């Protein structure tokens with residue numbers, strides 16, 4: 001069994017489904033966890049799904065992933081646009097990274113158009129709501145299958 005995919009969620013995503021449904025929809029983070037775990041299973045993989053409101057905790061989880069995960073899917077939420085610490089941790093971990101956003105950040109305020117996370121990511125998926133996590137798992141599964149020695 002390969003190492004799990006680490007699925008990281010940043011600040012305020014624990015509020016999903018309870019506030020601002022016009023932007024983020026009515027799906028809760030627990031719903032997304034279930035979707036991600038089910039999707040990983042279809043690829044013979046597992047998902048280690050986490051959320052934190054704290055930048056340092058996210059950095060520590062990324063550091064730990066080096067030996068405990070096969071790849072990272074990250075919605076760093078507001079830290080996407082501010083955190084060099086998360087970028088540095090992602091660059092250092094040496095794992096494939098897929099960046100996800102529920103909303104289309106390019107249709108929103110100018111300050112959301114820049115992502116530090118993107119510099120460490122193989123690809124970015126945004127604007128597809130909860131489905132974006134499933135798309136990210138498919139993309140990562142494809143990357144991991146190609147990286148496997150024959």
Ligand code: CA2
Nearest residue numbers: 012015016019020077078101102103112
């Ligand atoms: O679209 C995304 O997934 C974002 O990463 C969400 C972040 C935002 O800062 C990014 O620019 C784009 C915000 C997450 C906050 O989630 C909430 C959910 C419900 C109610 C309030 C906030």
